[in-house]
Amino acid sequence: MLHQFETIIVGSGGSGLYAALEASQRSQTAVLSKLFPVRSHTGAAQGGISAALGNVEEDKPEWHAFDTVKGGDYLVDQQAAKILAEEAVQAVYDLENRGLPFNRTPEGRIDQRRFGGHTRNFGEAPVRRACYAADRTGHMILQTLYQQCIKNNVSFYDEFQVLDLIMAENRCKGVVAVELATGELHVFAAKAVLFATGGFGRIFKITSNAHANTGDGPAICARRGIPLEDMEFFQFHPTGIKGLGILISEAVRGEGGILRNRDGKRFMEHYSPTLLDLAPRDIVARSILTEIRAGQGIRGDRKIDDYVHLDATHLGKDILGAKLPDITSFCQTYLGLDPADSAIPVLPTAHYAMGGIPTDIDGRVIRDGKGTIVEGLYAAGECACVSVHGANRLGTNSLLDLVVFGRRAGRHIGEYVKEVEVPAVSEDVTDTAAGWIKQLTDGQSGPHGGHIMEEMQTTMMANVGIYRNEKDMQAAVGQIQNLLDRYQQVRVQDSGSAFNTDLLELIELRNLLDLSLLTAAAALNRQESRGAHSREDFPDRDDDNWLKHSLAYLNGDTVRIEYKKVDTSIWEPKPRTY
Numbered sequence: 001m002l003h004q005f006e007t008i009i010v011g012s013g014g015s016g017l018y019a020a021l022e023a024s025q026r027s028q029t030a031v032l033s034k035l036f037p038v039r040s041h042t043g044a045a046q047g048g049i050s051a052a053l054g055n056v057e058e059d060k061p062e063w064h065a066f067d068t069v070k071g072g073d074y075l076v077d078q079q080a081a082k083i084l085a086e087e088a089v090q091a092v093y094d095l096e097n098r099g100l101p102f103n104r105t106p107e108g109r110i111d112q113r114r115f116g117g118h119t120r121n122f123g124e125a126p127v128r129r130a131c132y133a134a135d136r137t138g139h140m141i142l143q144t145l146y147q148q149c150i151k152n153n154v155s156f157y158d159e160f161q162v163l164d165l166i167m168a169e170n171r172c173k174g175v176v177a178v179e180l181a182t183g184e185l186h187v188f189a190a191k192a193v194l195f196a197t198g199g200f201g202r203i204f205k206i207t208s209n210a211h212a213n214t215g216d217g218p219a220i221c222a223r224r225g226i227p228l229e230d231m232e233f234f235q236f237h238p239t240g241i242k243g244l245g246i247l248i249s250e251a252v253r254g255e256g257g258i259l260r261n262r263d264g265k266r267f268m269e270h271y272s273p274t275l276l277d278l279a280p281r282d283i284v285a286r287s288i289l290t291e292i293r294a295g296q297g298i299r300g301d302r303k304i305d306d307y308v309h310l311d312a313t314h315l316g317k318d319i320l321g322a323k324l325p326d327i328t329s330f331c332q333t334y335l336g337l338d339p340a341d342s343a344i345p346v347l348p349t350a351h352y353a354m355g356g357i358p359t360d361i362d363g364r365v366i367r368d369g370k371g372t373i374v375e376g377l378y379a380a381g382e383c384a385c386v387s388v389h390g391a392n393r394l395g396t397n398s399l400l401d402l403v404v405f406g407r408r409a410g411r412h413i414g415e416y417v418k419e420v421e422v423p424a425v426s427e428d429v430t431d432t433a434a435g436w437i438k439q440l441t442d443g444q445s446g447p448h449g450g451h452i453m454e455e456m457q458t459t460m461m462a463n464v465g466i467y468r469n470e471k472d473m474q475a476a477v478g479q480i481q482n483l484l485d486r487y488q489q490v491r492v493q494d495s496g497s498a499f500n501t502d503l504l505e506l507i508e509l510r511n512l513l514d515l516s517l518l519t520a521a522a523a524l525n526r527q528e529s530r531g532a533h534s535r536e537d538f539p540d541r542d543d544d545n546w547l548k549h550s551l552a553y554l555n556g557d558t559v560r561i562e563y564k565k566v567d568t569s570i571w572e573p574k575p576r577t578y
C-alpha cells in the first residue's frame, strides 16, 4: 500500500513527538512507531531534564555548556553544546506551558536537583540544574507531548515497523514499513523523513534499556551507506540493580545517596574528591569496577557477582516517597527491600549510545567528514549524534537533547518541505525488505535466533564493556562476523502474518548484529582512552592523534573508518579532574 506525506517521523519518543509537533504546524505529518507511542523508552526516564533556570541557586547556560563539553571529555562539538544549554531554558518553560507537572519549590517555581557532572562556576561544586517530576520525568514528557500531538492532528501509524529507507542517489524519498497487525508492507513516500528511533542498549547482556531498543534507525542508515559517528562510546550507568540491569536513577545520588564498598567506605572520596558520588558516569562506573577488582566489592554468590552498595537509608521514608517513589517500588519489587531500611546492591549497566547517525545542528543527516548533507533525511534523539555528548553524556542531558534538537529538526523540516515536491517512488522500492522477509520465512529450518542474540550480548558485555583491550575486541569482531554469517541460516518458527513477533525479533536481531559489529570495530580502532571508551592497553587520552570523531561505514560484515573534525571553538581541551 502506498501513502504520501510531506513529513514522516519514525519514532514516537520525546524526540520524535517534539519534531512532529513542530513539523505538523508547517506540513502534513505522520508518525510511524513500532510501539504504541507512550510505550517508547522516553517514558522510562526517571531523574530529570537539565536547564540552567537558576531557580534554587545561581546558574548559567555557559556553565551548563562547559560541563557538557568537559563531561564529554572534549569530544563534544562546542557550538552544539552551547545551543543545547542556551535553548534548554526556553525548552523547559515550553514543556511547563504545555502542561508538564514539574515538582515545585515552596514559592511555586520548578524545583531543581543535583546530577552527576553538573557544576557551578566551571567545576567548583555540584549545582541544582535538573528539573524533575518525581522520578517519572520522561513519563510526564511523553504524556504531555503525545496529548499535544493528538490536539494538533498529527497522523499516527502505531505498530508499524520501518524496515528500510527509500534512497535515490543522495536523496531520501521515504520509508518501507511492515504493519504488525497484518504483516503487510507499506510504502510511505515523503519529502522529508526523520529518524527518532532511540538507543540500542540491547547489544549488551545487562542493560537498562527496553526490549524495543534495538537501534533500527542507525542500522538501516548504515546498510544504506550512511556512516555512524563515534560508535565506540557507549555509556555504562553506574547504578543498575545487580544482575538485572534495571536502572536506579542517578537522582538517588542527586538527593544524597552514597556508594559504599565492602567496608562501608564512601569510596568515591578517593576517585573524585570534589564531586564525590556526583562525578560523571564514566568515572563512577570505572571506580566501581576498580573497587571490585581490588577485592573491595561485596561478595556475591560467585566472584563475578561482586557488587557495591548504593546507600539511601539516611534520606528517610519521606524524601524517598516524595522524590523517588518509583525507585522505592522497583527495590521492593525486584529486590524485596525498602531503600529506607537497606542499601541497594548495584553494578554498572549498559545505558546510553553517545554515537549514532551524524547530523548538523538542524538534524540534517550528513554522510562524510566534509559535512555533505543527505537531502530530505533527518535524525534526532538518542539515535542521532549531533554531537553534544561527545565521549560521555551527562545525566539529564538526553531528555534535553530530545527536546532541543527534536524541535530544531521539526522546524527545519517545516521550511525544507516548502521547497520540494513529494517524490515519485518506483514499484521496486519494497524489494530489499520483501527479500529479507522472504528469506526468513522460506520454510527451511535453521538455527534459533535467540541463541545468536544470547551469544552476541554475552560477547559484547565481556569484550567491549567498560574496560577494553585489543585482544578482547579483536575476538569480539571475529565472533560477531561469525554470528552474522550464521544469521543467514536463521528462520522463523512462526510463519503466520498477524502480529508475527518471531519475525520482527529476527529483523531486530540483524540490526543489533550490525550495530555490535560497528561498535566493536570502532572501539578496536580508537587507540586511546577517552570518556566511556577506556582501554587497558592505551590508558591515556591522546589529543594529538585522537581528538576527532570517527565515522564508521558498514560494508557487509566489514567496517571502514573515516574521521570528522571536533569543534573546539570555545574551550581549549584540558585534562579532566573532578
Ligand SMILES: Cc1cc2nc3c(=O)[nH]c(=O)nc-3n(C[C@H](O)[C@H](O)[C@H](O)COP(=O)(O)OP(=O)(O)OC[C@H]3O[C@@H](n4cnc5c(N)ncnc54)[C@H](O)[C@@H]3O)c2cc1C
Binding pocket: 010, 011, 012, 013, 014, 015, 016, 032, 033, 034, 035, 036, 037, 040, 041, 042, 043, 044, 045, 046, 047, 048, 049, 137, 138, 160, 161, 162, 163, 196, 197, 198, 199, 208, 209, 210, 212, 213, 216, 217, 247, 351, 352, 380, 381, 382, 383, 395, 396, 397, 398, 399, 400, 402
Ligand atoms: C531507564 C532509563 C532512564 C533514563 N533516565 C533519563 C533521565 O532521567 N534523564 C535523561 O536525560 N535521560 C534519561 N535516559 C535516557 C533517555 O531517556 C533516552 O535517551 C531518550 O528517552 C531516548 O528518546 P528517543 O526519542 O531518542 O527514543 P525512544 O524514547 O527510545 O523512542 C524510540 C521510538 O522509536 C520507535 N521505533 C524504533 N524503531 C522503529 C522502527 N523500526 N519502526 C518504527 N518505529 C520505531 C519506537 O516505537 C519508539 O517510539 C534514560 C534512559 C533509560 C533507559
